[in-house]
Amino acid sequence: MEEIKIFSPATVANVACGFDVLGFCLDSVGDEMVIRKTPKKGIFITHIEGFNLPYEAEKNVAGVSALAMYNAIDVDFGFEIEIYKCIKPGSGIGSSAASAVGSVFCMNEILGRPFNKTQLTEFAIKGEALASKCEHADNLAPALFGGFTLVKSVAPLNILKIPSPDDLFASIIHPQIEIKTADARAVLPKEVSLTDAITQWSNLGSLVHGLHTSNYDVIKDSLHDVIVEPHRSNLIPHYQSVKSEVLMAGALGACISGSGPSIFALSKSIETAKSVADAMNKVYTATEYNFDIHISKINTEGIKIIEQH
Amino acid sequence: MEEIKIFSPATVANVACGFDVLGFCLDSVGDEMVIRKTPKKGIFITHIEGFNLPYEAEKNVAGVSALAMYNAIDVDFGFEIEIYKCIKPGSGIGSSAASAVGSVFCMNEILGRPFNKTQLTEFAIKGEALASKCEHADNLAPALFGGFTLVKSVAPLNILKIPSPDDLFASIIHPQIEIKTADARAVLPKEVSLTDAITQWSNLGSLVHGLHTSNYDVIKDSLHDVIVEPHRSNLIPHYQSVKSEVLMAGALGACISGSGPSIFALSKSIETAKSVADAMNKVYTATEYNFDIHISKINTEGIKIIEQH
Known part of the structure; x- marks a missing residue:
């Protein structure tokens, strides 16, 4: 696989009684991202639509989580990232989380899934921290795992997927x-x-x-x-x-x-x-x-x- | 039915993280009680074994909960209660709760089950309050419902039965x-x-x-x-x-x-x-x-x- 396009969903964290631990994933709201292999080593954000966000990888949420994963692998190529942002930053429905999980999910698919979802969350936490100034996973977990998730603990990261009824x-x-x-x-x-x-x-x-x-x-x-x-x-x-x-x-x-x-x-x-x-x-x-x-x-x-x- | 003998189980409340709401029911520890109809109207404790407890119904946990139910019904007979106490009072495994639920459970069976378990808990709370000076149901609920219970609220009383694995x-x-x-x-x-x-x-x-x-x-x-x-x-x-x-x-x-x-x-x-x-x-x-x-x-x-x- 050379290139992948994904839908990265918006999420709702806290869910009333579950402050700091519970979240759920939305279906009709989210960003799209395209990520492709490129011969040049490194992480390169090549296109951003929707909102005005920084192109420097180390200043961009998707870039920071991508770099966290990139630094954990040893490959002779790099990744280009295109971000089609639909979730407004600062809206409270996991805009930064969607960006943070999007890049690492794509890279993991292109690499043949060397990492599980909990490990992807670990990388994504680094991107989320850029936006929210603290390491938390209550939007990342539902975006990656889907449904309702309970972040039992952050260190070590322990995520539980809670089933939910179909008509919710x-x-x-x-x-x-x-x-x-x-x-x-x-x-x-x-x-x-x-x-x-x-x-x-x-x-x-x-x-x-x-x-x-x-x-x-x-x-x-x-x-x-x-x-x-x-x-x-x-x-x-x-x-x-x-x-x-x-x-x-x-x-x-x-x-x-x-x-x-x-x-x-x-x-x-x-x-x-x-x-x-x-x-x-x-x-x-x-x-x-x-x-x-x-x-x-x-x-x-x-x-x-x-x-x- | 004229007479019934029951096993009223010990229980564990709080269960570490569930302070004030969670409890579970034990199988090998509990009291026995015998309750029978008697022509004379009222609640009469006729026999107590195991521990030195008051015979006056209004001073005895099993008597108080029995009276709470008795005052809610209209019958032309009374009940005699025999208590064979095995759970030590003050041990922290629901001794008073076992007494409180025992009498009302028996009376309900003899009466043909006019009350559901939540209603029985409401009566038993009055007996529990005699022992613990406050109305709580975290031992009563597992004793009556079995397994693990979550007392979602006391007023109104809302008890959820949580399933548990067989080998616990x-x-x-x-x-x-x-x-x-x-x-x-x-x-x-x-x-x-x-x-x-x-x-x-x-x-x-x-x-x-x-x-x-x-x-x-x-x-x-x-x-x-x-x-x-x-x-x-x-x-x-x-x-x-x-x-x-x-x-x-x-x-x-x-x-x-x-x-x-x-x-x-x-x-x-x-x-x-x-x-x-x-x-x-x-x-x-x-x-x-x-x-x-x-x-x-x-x-x-x-x-x-x-x-x-």
Whole structure:
């Protein structure tokens, strides 16, 4: 294989009760990337469309993860990377993660899969760290593994793939405001009450159970965040209106996607997910903010090949 | 049915990462109780063996839960209760819970099962509260439902039964020391670091996943408690020695059972559970403390009928 074109999906991290550990993968939103072998050794970003991102590999998320893998192998050729970016940077649905996993997934395919997905995540973490200033895998894992993932630990990296029911759909609104990573971090409490912590792990335990058993009542009952949402939701205009309207429209639950500003909701069917998206649309149409809305089934496959030759 | 004899099992609450929500049911340790209809209206404790407990129904755990149910029904007869207590009060393996569920389970059988298990737990909570001064269900739920249970919430009561692998066995040591409930409570932190809380819910999420998938590696990797064990383990003499020895003997994990002083370990086979029990025995034989040791498979059935007529 000389060249490969892939779809690298957007992802939702935290998922209400699973702050810092849980994530899921989207199907209808993602970047495309083309990677090909080139005789010259090294990593070269040759084309970027969609957003203005740096071409120097060591300053580009996809480039940094590619370099992390490239430095771990010994080959007499290099890789050219083309990035067709659709996920807006800073939207809170794993834009940097899609870039970070895209390059290493492609290189691994071209090389004949010397690395497993956990090892690919290790390389991708280096790219993610460039964007988010810390090594975390809660968007990388669902992008690579698909479906719902629980990042049990980062060092050593331990990723568990959680099954999920077939009829689970996500609706996502991205209000086009900027939340600075520093602000999203600053509002996090360093200490939480034991009572709240118990509520949170009770919810996460039951969400994992609900996903395993395809029990939508249990999923609905678990999609709550008593730890982070009370703080970060204040950074997102009209958050409470969106939340109350999507629940009225039939969503199982809704919360902040990653560190925001996107808000996700989960629903039992595509029809409900559309009604939920309509409710999101209605709230934000009445405001001064621009926004995007996505509807997606849970992508159980994760990142995938579009073309190869 | 006029009379019923049952086995009411001991239980392990908290299960390392599941403080206040998770529990599992034992098979080889438990009380026996006999309950029969009597023409005189009311709840009458007519016989207690094993330990010195009050005969007045309103001062006895089994009596209080029985009265809670009795006050919710309208019958022209009463119930006599005989208690054959094997689980030592204060041992940390659900002694009061076994009493609390035993009476209401029996009455429900005699009455033709008007109540479901969640409703029985509601009555039993009243008895448990007499013993532990607070309404909690983390021992009641596994005793009634069997296997592993997650008490998702107490008000409203929501209990989830988590499946578990067939070859999972518990070893338990009960060092005969008294830990006052007030002391066990006093050492609990009111606030915990967000970092520790994340570790704990990551472990609980992965334990639920490991139980669902019968993945012993995941179960082993999840049986950690970074929140409560560091504080309460200091109340149990030789705790660290027991823990390190049972892990050396092959246990998947070990932690405090309930609020102690019992220490439980989980193992993949009966053989390993026996080696683990031997390791427990060895540590405590070298001390001045008396102790009991139990080995049990996970009791997936919960409380059960021995005789009825």
